[in-house]
Amino acid sequence: MTKIPNIILVGPMGAGKTTIGRLISQSMGKHFYDLDKVIEDNAGADIPWIFEKEGEEGFRKRETQALESIVHSDTNDLVLATGGGVVMRKENVDILRDDALVVYLYASVAQQLYRTSKSTHRPLLQTGDPRATLKKLFEVRDPLYRDVATLVIETDARHPKSVANKVLDAIKRHLEMETSVS
Numbered sequence: 001m002t003k004i005p006n007i008i009l010v011g012p013m014g015a016g017k018t019t020i021g022r023l024i025s026q027s028m029g030k031h032f033y034d035l036d037k038v039i040e041d042n043a044g045a046d047i048p049w050i051f052e053k054e055g056e057e058g059f060r061k062r063e064t065q066a067l068e069s070i071v072h073s074d075t076n077d078l079v080l081a082t083g084g085g086v087v088m089r090k091e092n093v094d095i096l097r098d099d100a101l102v103v104y105l106y107a108s109v110a111q112q113l114y115r116t117s118k119s120t121h122r123p124l125l126q127t128g129d130p131r132a133t134l135k136k137l138f139e140v141r142d143p144l145y146r147d148v149a150t151l152v153i154e155t156d157a158r159h160p161k162s163v164a165n166k167v168l169d170a171i172k173r174h175l176e177m178e179t180s181v182s
């Protein structure tokens with residue numbers, strides 16, 4: 001039987017990486033990690049505090065350290081929900097590509113805005129015009145998500161459970177296809 005690799009979810013803020021990651025880890029019997037949560041636990045402080053005290057650069061350093069430690073400590077047994085900006089550093093992208101199945105959860109800017117509007121936990125969106133910020137980030141990052149991901153799953157107009165099932169089906173089909181050609 002094919003061993004199911006580590007599953008790593010990428011995508012913009014509000015795509016549902018944390019929500020869907022937790023659901024699919026339960027179905028797959030894998031450990032669930034949320035990169036933002038690991039960064040916060042390691043720092044003993046929340047993301048807004050890290051941005052305020054250390055700037056985005058400080059946060060990105062912590063993000064790379066946390067990513068390295070998670071991926072290298074748990075071989076083939078994890079589902080990892082990343083933060084929206086993980087693709088902004090080449091060294092992170094190299095880690096993501098190393099022996100994991102990367103899934104891009106796509107959400108339109110309108111959905112990203114709707115889903116992130118109830119929280120003040122994302123420092124990059126504490127601007128006068130979060131829609132414009134999300135749009136700008138999306139223009140830069142969408143090609144990077146597509147480049148690193150093997151599977152792309154559309155999440156607009158779908159309930160989280162239905163997105164999770166779609167991700168699980170796509171992973172299953174992908175692994176079956178890989179087995180049949182090897």
Ligand SMILES: Nc1ncnc2c1ncn2[C@@H]1O[C@H](COP(=O)(O)OP(=O)(O)OP(=O)(O)O)[C@@H](O)[C@H]1O
Binds near residue numbers: 017036083
């Ligand atoms: N498919 C969906 N349909 C409707 N709401 C959703 C869906 N997926 C997630 N949500 C909701 O959107 C909000 C943001 O989801 P979540 O925190 O999982 O996003 P994220 O991709 O992890 O964002 P971030 O990059 O900021 O960590 C949550 O309130 C969640 O319940």
Ligand SMILES: O=C(O)C1=C[C@@H](O)[C@@H](O)[C@H](O)C1
Binds near residue numbers: 121
């Ligand atoms: O899109 C981003 O750059 C971010 C997304 C969040 O998940 C956090 O990682 C942080 O707020 C930065």
Ligand SMILES: [Mg+2]
Binds near residue numbers: 017018082
């Ligand atoms: Mg998240």
